Amino acid sequence: MLDMTPKEIQERKALRINPAKTCQPIGAMYAALGIHRCLPHSHGSQGCCAYHRSHLTRHYREPVVAATSSFTEGAAVFGGGGNLRQALRTIFKVYNPDVVAVHTTCLSETIGDDLPTIIKKAREDGLIPEGKWVIHTNTPSYVGSHVTGFSNMVKSMVDYFAESETAGEHLNVIPGFVEPADMREIKSLLSQFGLRGIVFPDTSDVLDTPQTGDYHLFPKGGVRIDDLKATGSAKATLALGPWASEAAAKALENKCGVPFKVLDLPIGVAATDRFVQAIMDITGLEPPETLIDDRGRLIDIMTDMQHYLYGKKVAIFGDPDQVIALTEFLVSCGMKPIHVLTGTPGKRFELRLKGILKEVAPGANVRAAGDLFLLHQWIKNEPVDLLVGNTYGKYIARAEDIPFVRFGFPILDRVGHSYFPTVGYRGGMYLLSRIVNTLLDRKDRDDADESFELVM
Ligand code: SF4
Numbered sequence: 001m002l003d004m005t006p007k008e009i010q011e012r013k014a015l016r017i018n019p020a021k022t023c024q025p026i027g028a029m030y031a032a033l034g035i036h037r038c039l040p041h042s043h044g045s046q047g048c049c050a051y052h053r054s055h056l057t058r059h060y061r062e063p064v065v066a067a068t069s070s071f072t073e074g075a076a077v078f079g080g081g082g083n084l085r086q087a088l089r090t091i092f093k094v095y096n097p098d099v100v101a102v103h104t105t106c107l108s109e110t111i112g113d114d115l116p117t118i119i120k121k122a123r124e125d126g127l128i129p130e131g132k133w134v135i136h137t138n139t140p141s142y143v144g145s146h147v148t149g150f151s152n153m154v155k156s157m158v159d160y161f162a163e164s165e166t167a168g169e170h171l172n173v174i175p176g177f178v179e180p181a182d183m184r185e186i187k188s189l190l191s192q193f194g195l196r197g198i199v200f201p202d203t204s205d206v207l208d209t210p211q212t213g214d215y216h217l218f219p220k221g222g223v224r225i226d227d228l229k230a231t232g233s234a235k236a237t238l239a240l241g242p243w244a245s246e247a248a249a250k251a252l253e254n255k256c257g258v259p260f261k262v263l264d265l266p267i268g269v270a271a272t273d274r275f276v277q278a279i280m281d282i283t284g285l286e287p288p289e290t291l292i293d294d295r296g297r298l299i300d301i302m303t304d305m306q307h308y309l310y311g312k313k314v315a316i317f318g319d320p321d322q323v324i325a326l327t328e329f330l331v332s333c334g335m336k337p338i339h340v341l342t343g344t345p346g347k348r349f350e351l352r353l354k355g356i357l358k359e360v361a362p363g364a365n366v367r368a369a370g371d372l373f374l375l376h377q378w379i380k381n382e383p384v385d386l387l388v389g390n391t392y393g394k395y396i397a398r399a400e401d402i403p404f405v406r407f408g409f410p411i412l413d414r415v416g417h418s419y420f421p422t423v424g425y426r427g428g429m430y431l432l433s434r435i436v437n438t439l440l441d442r443k444d445r446d447d448a449d450e451s452f453e454l455v456m
Helices: 024-033 046-060 073-078 081-094 106-111 115-124 146-161 180-192 225-233 242-256 269-283 289-309 320-332 347-357 372-381 391-400 424-446
Strands: 038-043 099-104 133-137 171-174 197-199 236-240 260-263 313-317 336-341 365-367 386-389 404-406
Touching: 024 038, 024 046, 024 099, 024 146, 038 046, 038 081, 073 081, 073 106, 081 099, 081 115, 099 115, 099 146, 115 133, 133 146, 146 225, 146 242, 171 180, 171 242, 171 269, 180 197, 180 269, 180 289, 180 424, 197 225, 225 242, 236 242, 236 269, 242 260, 242 320, 260 269, 269 289, 269 320, 269 424, 289 424, 313 320, 313 372, 320 336, 320 347, 320 424, 336 347, 336 372, 347 365, 372 391, 386 391, 386 424, 391 404, 404 424
Parallel strands: 038 099, 099 133, 171 197, 171 236, 236 260, 313 336, 313 386, 336 365, 386 404
Antiparallel strands: none
């Protein structure tokens, strides 16, 4: 286990120990699954594709389909263009998707394969049937993380599909690297307003499909191509989470003139309020009563349970958009996030967190492009009452005997996370109930007999 992690922190520049991120193609693959009838395609060796598929399958507990260029030594020397051409020929003949979304890997990037040229030539040579799409993005894994890979693929959706028609009344929402349940919740929120919203990508009904006994290679969910084209004529775009969604929103403004606003992921009351307010500002609509009631219920839980949350020290790690929004939410609940870390690079992360924490935890440790070894060392130096992060945190939680709430990506050892949202007021209720109940479970475990309570 992690019993040997030393307390003394030394500055490291060249070494990552237990990274708090994974590689770009995983995010690109996940985003591509959010297009209806799309087959993600990994341009590299079979090993990369197998790893990315299995990682997604273990998190979502659904079959994740993806094709690969199956590089061998020959492709490494002469380039993978021939492999991709052969793959496209086979894919359209055998699987017949509407879209093939190609992303690169470390190897194909190092070779320098020119994907736009390979795809253009494949179309000219008739390997891509009429009416079918092949899109691409570059996702070398020696830079960025799964979050930037997601962002790159979403931007490619704009680059390839968005069309500028007469301005419509509909709204685009780029939901960020969130669960299928979160995308469903965002759609529900828009429909409570009575709005037509295009949420892209959309993995609901793709990676949380009901069990019917029948297998569908292409499930019913995913954003439709017509809707992706229509993103270019929307009234505005709301990009949720700067890391995962801003690049696509910017590209859409540059390409089609659709104005955009970048917001935090709507986790917790304040961030969801800002999302709702942005919808109100753009549309002039008032929030529906259902939403106001949900907000009230979330605040009720916060009020009822604040004595169990107030002053509790917490360590948070994960993807930057999620960590920022969650930190703000937990601060609003009275908690003290004292160690906050993401594996994804980006100086803005540290600036933003310092701003959120300046009143409650001015000396907090905050790090972008950090690793879990550093997080563990911080915790050894200043222990916390709660750890929140993805499955990889369980080793630290066990070594230090800390209550642990799984949140973010990936969660490989629990179920339910892809079915219950954490965004919106309803998502906030679910998330907060898990946090409070985890703290109460620990209190039950630790309380002496005389303070062991039936009603808490
Ligand atoms: S880091 Fe590079 S080589 Fe490794 S799985 Fe990811 S894309 Fe493939």
